[in-house]
Amino acid sequence: MRRKLDMTTETHCWVPGATRADGDFPIQNLPWGVAERSDRQGEPRIFVAIGDSALDMAECAGFGMLAGLAPRIEAALRMPTLNGLMALDAADWTAARAHVTGLLTSGAHSIEKHARRDAVLIARASLKMQVPAAIGDYTDFYASEFHATNVGSMFRPNQPLMPNWKYLPVGYHGRASSIVVDGTPVVRPHGQTSATDEGPPTFGPSKLLDHELEVGFFFGGAGNAMGNRISVAEAAKHLFGCVILNDWSARDVQKWEYQPLGPFTAKNFCSTVSPWVVTLEALRPYCIPGPSRKEGDPAMLDYLRWDNDFVVDVTLEVLLASAAMRAAGTAPTRVSIGSFKDVYWTMSQMLAHHTSTGCNMRPGDLLASGTISGPAKENRGCMLERTWRGTEPITLADGTERRFLQDGDELTIRGWCERPGLPRIGFGECRGAIMPAR
Numbered sequence: 001m002r003r004k005l006d007m008t009t010e011t012h013c014w015v016p017g018a019t020r021a022d023g024d025f026p027i028q029n030l031p032w033g034v035a036e037r038s039d040r041q042g043e044p045r046i047f048v049a050i051g052d053s054a055l056d057m058a059e060c061a062g063f064g065m066l067a068g069l070a071p072r073i074e075a076a077l078r079m080p081t082l083n084g085l086m087a088l089d090a091a092d093w094t095a096a097r098a099h100v101t102g103l104l105t106s107g108a109h110s111i112e113k114h115a116r117r118d119a120v121l122i123a124r125a126s127l128k129m130q131v132p133a134a135i136g137d138y139t140d141f142y143a144s145e146f147h148a149t150n151v152g153s154m155f156r157p158n159q160p161l162m163p164n165w166k167y168l169p170v171g172y173h174g175r176a177s178s179i180v181v182d183g184t185p186v187v188r189p190h191g192q193t194s195a196t197d198e199g200p201p202t203f204g205p206s207k208l209l210d211h212e213l214e215v216g217f218f219f220g221g222a223g224n225a226m227g228n229r230i231s232v233a234e235a236a237k238h239l240f241g242c243v244i245l246n247d248w249s250a251r252d253v254q255k256w257e258y259q260p261l262g263p264f265t266a267k268n269f270c271s272t273v274s275p276w277v278v279t280l281e282a283l284r285p286y287c288i289p290g291p292s293r294k295e296g297d298p299a300m301l302d303y304l305r306w307d308n309d310f311v312v313d314v315t316l317e318v319l320l321a322s323a324a325m326r327a328a329g330t331a332p333t334r335v336s337i338g339s340f341k342d343v344y345w346t347m348s349q350m351l352a353h354h355t356s357t358g359c360n361m362r363p364g365d366l367l368a369s370g371t372i373s374g375p376a377k378e379n380r381g382c383m384l385e386r387t388w389r390g391t392e393p394i395t396l397a398d399g400t401e402r403r404f405l406q407d408g409d410e411l412t413i414r415g416w417c418e419r420p421g422l423p424r425i426g427f428g429e430c431r432g433a434i435m436p437a438r
């Protein structure tokens with residue numbers, strides 16, 4: 001349900017399109033991204049999304065529009081990735097955000113009447129978005145009880161959840177080099193598969209290619225020195241912001257290779273992120289206390305317990321369009337809809353557990369939630385669950401059936417937050433089309 005906005009509580013933003021009720025990027029959002037302008041190719045810069053436009057931070061700095069910000073913040077905003085900004089602390093992130101708010105609203109620092117306004121405010125559609133940070137390390141979790149239970153019950157009907165699952169956020173160290181941005185084609189991977197689980201395997205293109213609906217979050221602030229832990233209560237200070245993430249997965253490859261050390265080549269070929277990093281500060285009004293634990297769940301160990309812990313209510317939608325549908329201009333079919341609030345383990349717990357050994361984190365490291373599923377069938381965040389291993393196919397708008405992804409299919413994930421009395425803020429899109437195996 002779309003609620004009417006209370007305009008009286010809003011800061012007035014003069015940028016066209018920024019107050020559209022169904023837009024992703026009102027003045028309350030101000031996500032950070034990195035992009036190339038068409039007139040500055042090969043020169044990635046930091047931008048802030050606003051309405052249908054984006055503010056070029058390096059250009060702003062060149063015209064003196066960042067005067068008043070601490071020099072370390074201005075220097076970070078002139079960099080070609082977000083790592084410099086991520087390496088600062090939450091007070092600096094707040095200062096940068098407040099400064100940008102000032103430029104885009106009608107106060108003393110407004111650039112509405114500035115002679116160079118059109119040089120710094122660029123049409124968003126003209127930008128070539130990039131992966132927003134140089135990601136040093138990437139870790140993927142398995143934080144949804146619904147997902148873990150669904151998948152577990154397919155493969156281990158007698159014991160869907162392993163004995164450790166409710167005690168620690170299960171995860172694996174993923175691959176940073178193959179993280180790509182929205183719109184990058186995904187080449188169907190090759191791999192070993194075994195029809196019987198007992199071998200011998202064959203080698204060839206994966207037949208069971210899948211998506212995983214996830215939220216990723218970037219580590220920010222000073223990294224912890226090796227040997228030092230980050231407590232669950234301190235963890236939120238290190239959450240720079242979130243993106244949508246699609247952890248493309250080759251299920252047939254995964255099934256043969258995952259024992260005993262977990263996912264490997266079934267997930268190392270590509271992960272797609274949405275380009276705009278929505279800051280924790282922007283998400284704060286949409287956070288709710290959490291996680292919700294059921295009667296009978298074990299008590300959390302102390303190092304994972306924090307009374308003020310929270311989850312974020314981000315609605316997440318997965319859309320699928322075949323090549324034929326795209327050629328005919330047919331709207332994509334929705335395959336699932338869920339919320340990031342439905343996770344069992346929080347971002348703070350994932351980070352606290354990750355560093356519980358003294359593992360050192362660095363600004364720009366990316367952590368991801370694992371597939372987000374909810375209680376209902378329509379909340380299932382991957383094809384494996386949604387079609388129950390292919391036994392309950394989905395019918396697309398062109399009349400064809402899908403058990404897993406076919407060549408030419410384009411998958412789009414969208415995410416947004418809504419709450420009574422607050423504007424909608426969104427993440428933009430995380431898209432990828434499947435190319436044939438090479």
Ligand code: MN
Nearest residue numbers: 212247370371
């Ligand atoms: Mn995953």
